[in-house]
Amino acid sequence: MxxxxxxxxxxxxxxxxxxxxxxxxxxxxxxxxxxxxxxxxxxxxxxxxxxxxxxxxxxxxxxxxxxxxxxxxxxxxxxxxxxxxxxxxxxxxxxxxxxxxxxxxxxxxxxxxxxxxxxxxxxxDRRAPLTTPYHAAAGRLRESERGEGRHGSCGRGVGEAAAYATAHPGDAPLVGDCSSRMRLLRKLVLLRDRLTAELGPLGAPPVEDCARAYAEFARVVELVDxxxxxxxxxxxxxxxxxxxxxxxxxxxxxxxxxxxxxxxxxxxxxxxxxxxxxxxxxxxxxxxxxxxxxxxxxxxxxxxxxxxxxxxxxxxxxxxxxxxxxxxxxxxxxxxxxxxxxxxxxxxxxxxxxxxxxxxxxxxxxxxxxxxxxxxxxxxxxxxxxxxxxxxxxxxxxxxxxxxxxxxxxxxxxxxxxxxxxxxxxxxxxxxxxxxxxx
Missing domain, CATH: 3.40.440.10 (Adenylosuccinate Synthetase, subunit A, domain 1)
Structure with missing residues (x-):
């Protein structure tokens, strides 16, 4: 080439x-x-x-x-x-x-x-971080709290997911985790609980529902190394x-x-x-x-x-x-x-x-x-x-x-x-x- x-x-x-x-x-x-x-x-x-x-x-x-x-x-x-x-x-x-x-x-x-x-x-790529409903909910709460000083967030949780992956690199949910139910559940529960403790109720779907959807994602999409x-x-x-x-x-x-x-x-x-x-x-x-x-x-x-x-x-x-x-x-x-x-x-x-x-x-x-x-x-x-x-x-x-x-x-x-x-x-x-x- x-x-x-x-x-x-x-x-x-x-x-x-x-x-x-x-x-x-x-x-x-x-x-x-x-x-x-x-x-x-x-x-x-x-x-x-x-x-x-x-x-x-x-x-x-x-x-x-x-x-x-x-x-x-x-x-x-x-x-x-x-x-x-x-x-x-x-x-x-x-x-x-x-x-x-x-x-x-x-x-x-x-x-x-x-x-x-x-x-x-x-x-x-299996190493790519996941953006979840918990990230999205947390990001919207933070942006709302900024009031007139808001940054212009899209509300999709992308920035929140990036920040979480930086702060907790070993615990951040990754695409590859979608193929392992137990590992995915552990990371999602930890993520939800940390964000809830910091920000209060997130109003996001149950962890089990997310895990099922992500397992289906791993089944129909080719995950690669x-x-x-x-x-x-x-x-x-x-x-x-x-x-x-x-x-x-x-x-x-x-x-x-x-x-x-x-x-x-x-x-x-x-x-x-x-x-x-x-x-x-x-x-x-x-x-x-x-x-x-x-x-x-x-x-x-x-x-x-x-x-x-x-x-x-x-x-x-x-x-x-x-x-x-x-x-x-x-x-x-x-x-x-x-x-x-x-x-x-x-x-x-x-x-x-x-x-x-x-x-x-x-x-x-x-x-x-x-x-x-x-x-x-x-x-x-x-x-x-x-x-x-x-x-x-x-x-x-x-x-x-x-x-x-x-x-x-x-x-x-x-x-x-x-x-x-x-x-x-x-x-x-x-x-x-x-x-x-x-x-």
Whole structure:
């Protein structure tokens, strides 16, 4: 296998930039589907072999990567990879947090959309932590207690499960435990009792009910060991699909408005290295032509007028997350994301069709913070993320340029400010395999 045949897809913003759209397109390369007339994408990567698998390497059931097919089917991919409509199998690595109940529900939705036997397209690493109803209930209680200081949790228990696995590594329920009733029951009871003692009644299902559902999950889904990734990566090209965005990273994002997940390329690189293929993947950073985020936290370029001018077909206000917010392209924040994740080989820019209909849309290249012009955010300031967040909450947009209504001008502008080539362009919400852009 030639070097850099695999591809890692990461969002260089706050999520929702179009990862599902990009992964779907990559999974159709070499199949003919991506080349149908009316396609709304420009691919500068060249032809390659068909993708053998999508590997998820962070996040869990809170993910929502939207894909719309040429015939109008729409699905927000959570735990299944965004290549599923293209028939590409999904591997949930040990860095994902697995919710068996949510997986079953997602499989039912995909089957209703015409995907035959979705669970047969799925393999799951036995070492992956489980997300349970006890985690979800505890996470909602904690978020409720924060009041006005809430972080914007999705309420699915993913962050709670990650925190529990870190605090109690030997007791955290794992996917492999679903095959051992006694071990699973012990861990679930311990989890429920610890969280109840800390937070009070959780209002979650009985342990026995969870154990039965998880045993059925282990019966119908193929659970695999650490050798599986090595086999996949030897068979042919693989797409690694990231979740959330670099600006939400647990260590490098703007704390406390972050996710309990490593959202950079790091986990994908670890999977590659463990399989004996270090640095064998192309690194693609995904961006919209405008910057968005769900819920509270810094969004320096936010402009309420843009929300009306750029309606969102597949992302709305979240009951737990909060409002869906829209701002001008934030070159400062995206340059920070590119730097802290170690750089990219190329950029995928989505929503390029929107620039023609929104002449007020611009690119912000500097902030004004406490009367000072800031063009670059500090990288590597140990322990300084909370302080950085405080500064960003006081920041206002500084220098702004408008590349104009021509998408080609935007491509050039993004390449200039981020010092990286645009290798994928996405336009519109229709047109064959290039249909969906929101993720």
């Amino acid at each position: 030639s070097a850099r045949e695999h591809t890692v897809v990461v969002d260089l913003g706050y999520g929702d930039a179009g990862k599902g759209r990009v992964v779907d397109l990559l999974c159709r390369r070499g199949t003919g589907d991506a080349d149908r007339p009316g396609g709304a994408a420009v691919d500068r990567l060249g032809r390659g072999e068909p993708v053998r698998a999508v590997i998820r390497f962070n996040g869990g059931a809170q993910t929502g990567h939207n894909v719309v097919t040429a015939d109008g089917r729409h699905h927000a991919f959570a735990q299944f990879g965004s290549g599923t409509f293209a028939g590409v199998p999904t591997y949930l690595s040990r860095f994902t947090l697995v919710d068996p109940a949510a997986l079953a529900a997602e499989a039912d939705r995909l089957a209703a959309l015409g995907v035959p036997a979705p669970l047969r397209l799925l393999t799951v 650490e050798a599986h990734a090595r086999r996949l990566l030897r068979q042919g090209p693989v797409v690694f699909e990231g979740a959330q965005g670099v600006l939400l990273d647990e260590r490098l994002g703007f704390h406390p408005y972050t996710t309990c997940s490593t959202t950079t390329f790091e986990n994908a690189e670890r999977v590659l290295a463990e399989a004996g293929q270090p640095r064998a993947a192309r690194r693609i950073g995904v961006l919209r032509t405008y910057t968005t985020r769900h819920g509270p936290g810094p969004l320096v370029t936010e402009d309420a007028r843009l929300a009306a001018a750029l309606p969102e077909p597949h992302n709305g206000d979240g009951r737990g997350q909060g409002p869906f917010r829209v701002g001008h392209f934030d070159a400062v924040a995206h340059a920070y994301a590119r730097a802290v994740c170690g750089g990219v080989d190329g950029l995928a820019v989505t929503h390029l069709d929107r620039v023609a209909g929104c002449p007020s849309l611009g690119l912000v290249g500097a902030y004004d913070i406490d009367g000072r012009t800031v063009e670059r955010l500090p990288v590597g300031a140990c322990g300084g993320q909370a302080r950085l967040t405080e500064r960003l909450l006081r920041a206002v947009p500084g220098r702004r340029v408008s590349p104009g209504p021509d998408p080609r001008d935007w491509v050039t502008a993004v390449e200039d400010v981020l010092s990286a080539p645009v290798v994928l362009e996405s336009y519109g919400t229709g047109g064959g395999a290039a249909s969906a852009v929101a993720a």
